[in-house]
Amino acid sequence: MNQKCFIFDLDGVIVDTAKYHFLAWQKLAQQLGIDFTPEHNEQLKGVSRVRSLDIILSLGNFEASQEDKNKWLVQKNEDYLSYLVNMDESEILPGVIPVLAFLKEKNQKIVLGSASKNAKPILEKAKIIDFFDAVVDGNDVSNAKPDPEVFLQGAKKVNFPPEKCIVFEDSVAGIQAANIGGMTSVGIGDEAVLNEADYVFPDFTHIDLNFIENLVNK
Numbered sequence: 001m002n003q004k005c006f007i008f009d010l011d012g013v014i015v016d017t018a019k020y021h022f023l024a025w026q027k028l029a030q031q032l033g034i035d036f037t038p039e040h041n042e043q044l045k046g047v048s049r050v051r052s053l054d055i056i057l058s059l060g061n062f063e064a065s066q067e068d069k070n071k072w073l074v075q076k077n078e079d080y081l082s083y084l085v086n087m088d089e090s091e092i093l094p095g096v097i098p099v100l101a102f103l104k105e106k107n108q109k110i111v112l113g114s115a116s117k118n119a120k121p122i123l124e125k126a127k128i129i130d131f132f133d134a135v136v137d138g139n140d141v142s143n144a145k146p147d148p149e150v151f152l153q154g155a156k157k158v159n160f161p162p163e164k165c166i167v168f169e170d171s172v173a174g175i176q177a178a179n180i181g182g183m184t185s186v187g188i189g190d191e192a193v194l195n196e197a198d199y200v201f202p203d204f205t206h207i208d209l210n211f212i213e214n215l216v217n218k
């Protein structure tokens with residue numbers, strides 16, 4: 001039986017939590033008098049919480065103590081979690097469930113590889129945690145994407161070599177991480193932005209199950 005390991009990023013691939021990250025960061029930016037737009041928010045996709053704060057502070061040429069930064073990181077996460085309180089399976093991006101169900105039916109390994117420290121509660125709220133054979137998230141890794149650590153840890157958890165892994169990612173850093181890790185990369189989003197990926201689709205509704213089957217048998 002052909003078996004591969006399919007690794008999914010979370011935000012921007014399975015669910016669109018970027019909009020909630022934006023609202024929470026925007027609230028903090030306003031409080032600090034920093035102009036923070038949806039365009040700026042693009043720079044935060046796939047980036048860790050700590051690094052995201054540094055990017056926002058640099059937008060406003062803002063110097064801050066570590067103590068203040070720690071306080072703001074807690075505040076931002078509390079605000080972010082408050083937006084997730086009512087989250088449910090309706091937040092799953094179109095076309096994702098048929099792909100997960102197909103992979104499950106074909107006995108493929110399914111792994112989550114996300115920078116988010118909130119990944120597990122999000123998968124639970126979306127009622128899809130049972131699809132996953134392993135979850136690696138921001139609590140497990142010390143090196144952020146484009147370092148391949150998150151994906152390599154995921155592959156190791158299910159005992160698969162990188163060359164048998166396929167990564168679905170919406171961020172440039174995530175595609176680079178998959179490539180550096182020696183995995184097949186599938187970009188979800190704009191082809192012009194994700195041009196380093198082996199394959200790119202605008203979203204999962206554009207992914208034919210034959211494409212997935214070909215990856216399984218490659």
Ligand code: B16
Pocket residue numbers: 009010011012018021044045046047048049052077113114115116117118119138
């Ligand atoms: P948290 P992903 C990333 O998730 C988000 O894209 C990024 O915007 C966020 O800052 C990061 O998770 C950390 O999230 O604050 O929940 O720990 O795309 O890697 O699934």
Ligand code: MG
Pocket residue numbers: 009010011012013045046169170171174
């Ligand atoms: Mg992402």
